Amino acid sequence: MLGYAVRRSVVALGLVWVVATLVFLVIHLIPGDPAELLLSQGGFAPDPAAVAELRTQLGLDRPLPVQYGSYIGGLLHGDLGHSLLDEHPVAEEIALRLPRTLELIAAAALLAVVFGLPLGTLAALRAGGPADRALSVLAGVSMSVPVFVVGTLVVLVFAQKLRWVSAGGFTPFSRDPLEHLALLAMPAATIALGLAAVVFRMTRSSILEVLGRDYVRTAMAKGVAPLRIVVHHVIRNALIPVVTVLALHLGTLLGGTVLVEYVFNWPGLSGYLVNAVEARDYPEVMGIVLVISVLFVLLNLAVDLLYALLDPRVRHA
Amino acid sequence: MERRDLHRLAVPLAVVGGIVALAAAAPLLPLADPVHIEVSARLTPPSEGHWLGQDEYGRDVLSRAIWGARASLAVSFLAAAIAGIAGTALGLLGGYFRGVVEILTVRSAEAVLCFPPLLLALLVVTLLGPGAGTLIVALSILYAPSYARVAYAETLAARNLDYVVAQEALGARSGRILLRTVLPNVAPPLLVQFSLTVASAMVLESGLSFLGLGVVPPEPSWGLMIRGARSTMDQAPWLLLWPCLALTGTIVALNMLCDALRDVLDPRGRTVSANPFRAFVSGLLPATEPAPAPPALLRVDGLHLAIGHGPGALPAVRDVSLAVAPGETLAVVGESGSGKTLTGLAILGLLPPVVRVTGGRILYTGRDGTTVDLARLGEPALRRLRGDELSMVFQDPSASLNPVHRVGDQVAETIRAHRDLSAAEARRRAVALLDRVGLPDAARRARAYPHELSGGQRQRAVIAAAIANGPRLLIADEPTTALDVTIQAQILELMAGLKAQAGGMGLIFVTHNLAVVSEIADRVVVMYVGEVVEEGPVAEVFGSPRHPYTAALVASVPEGDDDRLSAIPGVVPPLHDLPAGCRFAPRCGLAEPACTAGAPALESLGGGRSTRCRRWREVA
Ligand code: SF4
Numbered sequence: 001m002l003g004y005a006v007r008r009s010v011v012a013l014g015l016v017w018v019v020a021t022l023v024f025l026v027i028h029l030i031p032g033d034p035a036e037l038l039l040s041q042g043g044f045a046p047d048p049a050a051v052a053e054l055r056t057q058l059g060l061d062r063p064l065p066v067q068y069g070s071y072i073g074g075l076l077h078g079d080l081g082h083s084l085l086d087e088h089p090v091a092e093e094i095a096l097r098l099p100r101t102l103e104l105i106a107a108a109a110l111l112a113v114v115f116g117l118p119l120g121t122l123a124a125l126r127a128g129g130p131a132d133r134a135l136s137v138l139a140g141v142s143m144s145v146p147v148f149v150v151g152t153l154v155v156l157v158f159a160q161k162l163r164w165v166s167a168g169g170f171t172p173f174s175r176d177p178l179e180h181l182a183l184l185a186m187p188a189a190t191i192a193l194g195l196a197a198v199v200f201r202m203t204r205s206s207i208l209e210v211l212g213r214d215y216v217r218t219a220m221a222k223g224v225a226p227l228r229i230v231v232h233h234v235i236r237n238a239l240i241p242v243v244t245v246l247a248l249h250l251g252t253l254l255g256g257t258v259l260v261e262y263v264f265n266w267p268g269l270s271g272y273l274v275n276a277v278e279a280r281d282y283p284e285v286m287g288i289v290l291v292i293s294v295l296f297v298l299l300n301l302a303v304d305l306l307y308a309l310l311d312p313r314v315r316h317a
Numbered sequence: 318m319e320r321r322d323l324h325r326l327a328v329p330l331a332v333v334g335g336i337v338a339l340a341a342a343a344p345l346l347p348l349a350d351p352v353h354i355e356v357s358a359r360l361t362p363p364s365e366g367h368w369l370g371q372d373e374y375g376r377d378v379l380s381r382a383i384w385g386a387r388a389s390l391a392v393s394f395l396a397a398a399i400a401g402i403a404g405t406a407l408g409l410l411g412g413y414f415r416g417v418v419e420i421l422t423v424r425s426a427e428a429v430l431c432f433p434p435l436l437l438a439l440l441v442v443t444l445l446g447p448g449a450g451t452l453i454v455a456l457s458i459l460y461a462p463s464y465a466r467v468a469y470a471e472t473l474a475a476r477n478l479d480y481v482v483a484q485e486a487l488g489a490r491s492g493r494i495l496l497r498t499v500l501p502n503v504a505p506p507l508l509v510q511f512s513l514t515v516a517s518a519m520v521l522e523s524g525l526s527f528l529g530l531g532v533v534p535p536e537p538s539w540g541l542m543i544r545g546a547r548s549t550m551d552q553a554p555w556l557l558l559w560p561c562l563a564l565t566g567t568i569v570a571l572n573m574l575c576d577a578l579r580d581v582l583d584p585r586g587r588t589v590s591a592n593p594f595r596a597f598v599s600g601l602l603p604a605t606e607p608a609p610a611p612p613a614l615l616r617v618d619g620l621h622l623a624i625g626h627g628p629g630a631l632p633a634v635r636d637v638s639l640a641v642a643p644g645e646t647l648a649v650v651g652e653s654g655s656g657k658t659l660t661g662l663a664i665l666g667l668l669p670p671v672v673r674v675t676g677g678r679i680l681y682t683g684r685d686g687t688t689v690d691l692a693r694l695g696e697p698a699l700r701r702l703r704g705d706e707l708s709m710v711f712q713d714p715s716a717s718l719n720p721v722h723r724v725g726d727q728v729a730e731t732i733r734a735h736r737d738l739s740a741a742e743a744r745r746r747a748v749a750l751l752d753r754v755g756l757p758d759a760a761r762r763a764r765a766y767p768h769e770l771s772g773g774q775r776q777r778a779v780i781a782a783a784i785a786n787g788p789r790l791l792i793a794d795e796p797t798t799a800l801d802v803t804i805q806a807q808i809l810e811l812m813a814g815l816k817a818q819a820g821g822m823g824l825i826f827v828t829h830n831l832a833v834v835s836e837i838a839d840r841v842v843v844m845y846v847g848e849v850v851e852e853g854p855v856a857e858v859f860g861s862p863r864h865p866y867t868a869a870l871v872a873s874v875p876e877g878d879d880d881r882l883s884a885i886p887g888v889v890p891p892l893h894d895l896p897a898g899c900r901f902a903p904r905c906g907l908a909e910p911a912c913t914a915g916a917p918a919l920e921s922l923g924g925g926r927s928t929r930c931r932r933w934r935e936v937a
Contacts, residue, residue, distance in 0.1 A: 018428065019432075022428060026440065026444070140569070140572065140573070140576070141565075141569055143572065144516075144565060144568040144569040144571075144572045145565045145568070145569075146520050146523055146524060146564060146565070146568065147524075148523075148524055148527050148540075148543065149543065149561045149564060149565055152543060152547050152557060152561070153557070153561065156554055156557060160551055160554070161554075213716065214711055214713060214716035214717045215716065215717055215718055215719040215720075217667060217711065217717075218709075218711060218717040218718070218779070218782075219719070219730070220667055220700075220703065221665055221667060221703055221704060221708065221709040221711075221783075222703065222704035222708075222730060222731040222734055222782060222783075223700050223701060223702065223703035223704030223705055223731070223734045223735060224700075224704070224730060224731075224734045225700070225734065226700075228734075232722075232730075233719050233722075236721050237719065237720070237721055251433055252433050252434060252435075253433075254433045254436070256433065256434075256435050258435055258436075258439070258524075258528070259435075259524050259527065259528065262527075262528060263547075273436075273439060274439075274528055274530070276443075277439050277442055277443045277530060278529075278530070280443055280446075282443070285439070285440065285443045288436075289432070289436055289437075289439075289440055292432075292433060292436055293432050293433070293436070296432065296433055310721065311720065311721055312720070312721060312766040312768070
């Protein structure tokens with residue numbers, strides 16, 4: 001197990017490097033000069049002097065390998081560069097906002113698992129029955145509704161019409177834990193709706209598949225009690241693909257919370273990212289993309305390790 | 318494609334088609350100008366001229382919803398198509414040339430998958446600025462790798478197909494062959510991929526437009542409409558309704574289409590309901606009937622099994638009777654489809670849910686001396702017997718062991734299901750059992766996972782679990798078939814040895830291997846298409862068969878010890894098309910008109926022998 005963990009970690013480190021390099025290359029090798037692009041908003045040809053100045057400011061006039069070296073060197077020191085607009089260090093802003101985004105994702109994942117897993121198991125054990133059919137249709141629809149539609153409707157109904165909660169925002173946990181959680185609930189539930197549907201579907205099909213396996217029949221032939229068969233033989237094996245799919249979706253959410261944070265005014269990474277994209281503030285966009293992608297890679301590493309923990313065969317692969 | 322498939326596809330296809338048609342026809346419809354601003358009429362509710370009302374700039378909502386569909390659909394379909402063509406080409410190239418080309422195409426496309434999708438789209442928007450064109454570029458980049466993967470895998474698979482290899486050997490241009498072979502194969506998965514891509518491209522497009530980073534105002538788009546309506550939702554909440562409904566409805570329809578396509582094109586995903594567990598948890602059969610003439614151990618009387626319900630039910634097993642005495646080994650032989658395995662499963666009450674007992678009795682006399690009918694025993698009572706008094710070993714030991722639990726624990730599980738023991742004590746006994754079935758270094762092997770053992774060792778472990786509680790009857794269903802020949806012999810030896818030690822244990826050995834039968838069994842039952850055709854002591858039945866089928870089986874055994882019962886002319890008739898009269902008649906050299914007129918009965922010949930052939934005296 002340890003050897004496997006080490007091997008996977010090395011691969012993940014390599015991927016982190018690949019991601020960092022890709023981010024660097026995207027900005028430096030795409031056709032067109034970023035400085036020129038940045039200044040050419042509004043359809044006017046930019047002033048060459050201004051472009052040259054910006055190039056120097058961005059360090060774009062240095063040879064590529066030198067730029068790459070200082071970029072990687074900066075990363076190793078946790079330096080993600082500075083905003084073009086206000087010189088604010090990108091790393092600092094990310095450090096402030098990232099935990100809020102992660103909290104939102106974690107809360108959504110928790111809700112999704114709490115609802116999706118038991119309901120998926122139930123539907124599989126009663127496959128074809130009325131409960132299964134109703135749940136499957138419900139899941140199909142929940143998966144299809146875009147998250148910002150759900151969010152907007154949630155705000156309309158619960159905040160505007162019923163006035164149960166305020167329309168969104170954020171209160172630090174340290175200031176008022178209850179209000180913090182109350183404000184977390186709406187965006188988390190919005191994300192969780194679609195995610196729970198994914199967990200539900202995956203759990204259902206995975207359990208159905210495992211139920212047909214020979215070792216389940218063998219366990220029955222041993223006279224093992226039904227509940228123990230479900231818990232001990234079925235769920236653990238069925239969980240393996242569920243974990244993978246859930247993690248994949250969580251990774252997608254790292255970028256996908258943008259919409260929900262926007263709808264609910266949740267001050268995570270997204271507001272920052274959307275503003276940066278609108279202003280074409282390269283260092284900010286690069287920094288956020290890099291951090292999230294690295295998290296994405298690390299998440300996949302965590303999944304691989306969890307996978308190995310659940311399935312002893314993987315450790316030797 | 319079956320009609321049922323067409324039905325499944327019809328509804329989502331019609332909905333998606335309708336939406337596409339409506340969007341395509343937008344310029345022809347008598348719609349208001351979607352970008353015409355009329356500030357004085359802002360937020361007016363539905364009226365005669367504006368069926369769905371007017372938005373925050375007084376623009377016509379109906380017109381914007383239909384024109385908005387154009388934008389969403391155009392972006393999604395174009396992006397999906399570009400991604401599909403580019404990705405498929407990359408995958409084909411990578412799979413065909415391998416090596417460096419593979420790295421340049423498939424592997425580098427996969428680098429895209431290192432980034433969360435929405436984030437990558439935002440990155441592209443940063444570089445190119447918002448707009449429909451940017452969206453198409455971003456979404457194409459995003460989705461091309463998935464196509465590349467599918468095409469790559471199919472190309473690799475096609476490369477190894479026999480006829481591709483053969484044609485290449487004949488000097489044909491392999492590129493063209495590959496294209497001809499691969500494209501039809503990749504078409505179905507790519508079609509599914511395409512509809513998936515359209516649906517998720519639409520979600521992303523509307524999301525980006527909603528953020529103000531997609532379609533540029535004043536062009537209509539559903540995402541933009543929701544964005545606009547959101548800002549005025551306290552005054553005019555109904556404006557949210559239409560774009561939300563349109564967007565969600567379209568995506569639901571697209572997803573339904575994906576599901577239907579996947580089911581139709583990939584029938585593997587369809588086998589959902591056939592799991593024995595449902596019968597297991599819900600199956601409470603009627604109460605026990607009084608049993609006449611109790612057997613010493615087990616007697617199956619006139620057992621009938623049917624697959625399915627109603628008039629379409631297939632007679633899988635008909636009128637099967639057999640008996641096992643304590644300490645006796647009964648072999649049940651027959652080709653696949655003879656019903657031998659189902660008969661074994663019926664004894665333990667482990668039939669798949671589609672198979673029902675439609676007649677007969679399975680009388681079993683237990684340790685406490687009472688006789689029960691296993692065919693009518695309730696599930697809780699059956700469960701107490703299974704693994705304790707009645708045990709079963711299945712064909713494939715690798716599939717019979719749960720891959721995520723240690724071998725020793727799986728043996729201990731049988732003990733703890735029936736005996737009130739501490740975990741440590743059960744584990745100690747499991748090690749002793751593994752030692753008894755000849756697993757070297759049992760204490761260490763008990764802690765191993767199934768994949769760490771060889772096939773033979775796994776079957777030993779499965780047998781250890783089966784005999785853990787000293788069962789009175791052990792049913793072994795082809796326990797050596799999945800193993801190679803030398804291991805087969807060892808397992809047979811083990812089973813014979815265990816039976817000798819256990820004294821009174823009865824053994825039912827289900828197999829198609831006659832050599833194994835003569836080695837291990839006292840008596841044999843020969844089955845053919847769900848019926849017993851001959852029964853008797855092994856030496857006599859094989860020495861002088863009294864049924865043409867048995868005779869043919871015996872004659873087909875080659876000199877070696879690996880026989881496959883394949884040399885009998887003709888084929889086993891399918892259950893839905895059984896011949897009238899004697900079921901063996903179409904393959905029987907002795908068949909006469911009387912044989913097909915009426916089904917022969919099982920005739921007792923004395924000396925424990927019986928046969929289901931009217932001309933048994935003439936069987937050489
Ligand atoms: S009954 Fe007739 S057809 Fe059937 S096995 Fe005997 S001889 Fe052949």
